[in-house]
Amino acid sequence: MRKNLFNVGALFHGFRTTFSYFFYKKPTIEYPSVKKQHAPRFHGLHELRRYGDGKERCIGCELCAIACPANAITVIGAENTPEDRHSPGERYAAKYEIDELRCIFCGLCEEACPTDAIVLTPRFEMADYRRGAFVYAKDRLLVAPDEGVGQAPDERPNGIPSDLGMVSEKKSTVDVATGYDATARGKYLKEHRRGLAG
Numbered sequence: 001m002r003k004n005l006f007n008v009g010a011l012f013h014g015f016r017t018t019f020s021y022f023f024y025k026k027p028t029i030e031y032p033s034v035k036k037q038h039a040p041r042f043h044g045l046h047e048l049r050r051y052g053d054g055k056e057r058c059i060g061c062e063l064c065a066i067a068c069p070a071n072a073i074t075v076i077g078a079e080n081t082p083e084d085r086h087s088p089g090e091r092y093a094a095k096y097e098i099d100e101l102r103c104i105f106c107g108l109c110e111e112a113c114p115t116d117a118i119v120l121t122p123r124f125e126m127a128d129y130r131r132g133a134f135v136y137a138k139d140r141l142l143v144a145p146d147e148g149v150g151q152a153p154d155e156r157p158n159g160i161p162s163d164l165g166m167v168s169e170k171k172s173t174v175d176v177a178t179g180y181d182a183t184a185r186g187k188y189l190k191e192h193r194r195g196l197a198g
């Protein structure tokens, strides 16, 4: 009899713990419909930006590849021609690849870039089944032609850019809505997923 009373007491003790958490604010969120707020300086997946007039910011200088401590970036530059102009400078990146599995998201490529072309966005979803899928080439890094960020570059010889610093201002990651808004694919996610509408 005494043992049974002890078991009933243990049951109530368990229920008390359960019910004490019943009315707490739930720490879980409905990911992926709802995203957690990033830290202000969160470093996520990369994006190659354009100028406001649609030209690529990247001038194929390879400084980002040299700065990368993980050897994750491959850049092969090529000459612009009057008939085939990609960037305002003499050169552009004919090939630009980042191995996101090698990347340690340190942001040194962003720091090294003289034209604010490569930026780390607040996006972090990168799951896939094959290792090769994590090597992001220009088709996945370069934003759409109408997604330019910043003003058109100066028309001085070699197209010296005039709006350095605007990208970092635009890619604020202080809150989810703003951070996602500042990325090309983030805009798509924001429109298509609940919880990002702000």
Ligand code: SF4
Pocket (backbone or CB within 6 Å): 064, 067, 068, 069, 070, 071, 072, 073, 098, 102, 103, 104, 105, 106, 107, 108, 109, 110
């Ligand atoms: S964030 Fe760092 S590790 Fe990743 S590509 Fe840029 S420089 Fe390399």
Ligand code: SF4
Pocket (backbone or CB within 6 Å): 057, 058, 059, 060, 061, 062, 063, 064, 065, 075, 093, 112, 113, 114, 115, 116, 117, 118
């Ligand atoms: S992203 Fe920037 S640093 Fe890297 S090659 Fe292009 S212009 Fe140079």
